[in-house]
Amino acid sequence: MRLFVIKRKWLYMIVASFIVGFGGWYLLSSESIITTSKSVDTEEKKLEINMVTGEFKSKTADGKEIEAYRFDPGTILLEKNNDVTLSIVGVNGEEHPFYIEGTSIKGVVKKGQETVVNLNFKEEGTYRLICDTHSTSEHGIPMIAYIVVD
Template identity: 65%
Template sequence: MKFIIIKRKWLLLVVAAIVVGGLYYFTNDAIPTFNNSEEKSNELVINMVTGEFTSTTADGKKIEAYRWDPGTIVIPKNEEVTLSIIGVNGDEHPFYIEGTDIKGTVKKGEETLVTLHFKEEGTYRLICDTHSHEGHGVPMIANIVVD
């Protein structure tokens, strides 16, 4: 009999916690995670960062690889997209997008904005010119898939 009473107390406590928590999250003071107003922005922004992996081999040789993260993005054909790249690792990364006239430089601690608008489907490569040659480790390349 006591076991059932304790169980009911726990059930009431859990229900009360859910109700109080629900009231907290659904009050007017809650901050929405999306904008559901009539003034919707159709702008698509994709965020990317520069990253680095470093290690030392058993014989003491330092190895490193820079990368764009994420390494693959998918964007819609015939729509304008803003690519926002934040420089995190490496002083600077001069880049170009293969098959286009788009080029620029991402600098450490800064945001670089690139407007993309592809009319042809396909995969375009975002290539760091500094980390694309022999002797610079793994090439720093991201894929832009236009669908």
């Protein structure tokens, strides 16, 4: 009685074919979501970035309470000359008046509300989104997000 023997090379090819075939089916099935950095449509869609205000609280060994507010995400990457909508929702802190360094953009994020800012940077660089209330170490830990434009 002779058993069917598959050489290792052929076994690898069969497994690889199965993986590629299954992966292709999965990507093309109706329930899958394609995530890419560029729009598949010919019409460009405006990029929307969602950000929140957050807070960290803790106590030191001697019982002193410390806290830090932050924008989350703390860094966003954008391409220059692209229209972007930045949506900031206030979660912690009653309000955070802010400005974007090097621009004329200013606003206020209030707890439980959404603040929408339209962006389009013409110059590459790193721009700081700074909360006026928590802008320096004298006011606690600075609340700053970074907008990196390439």
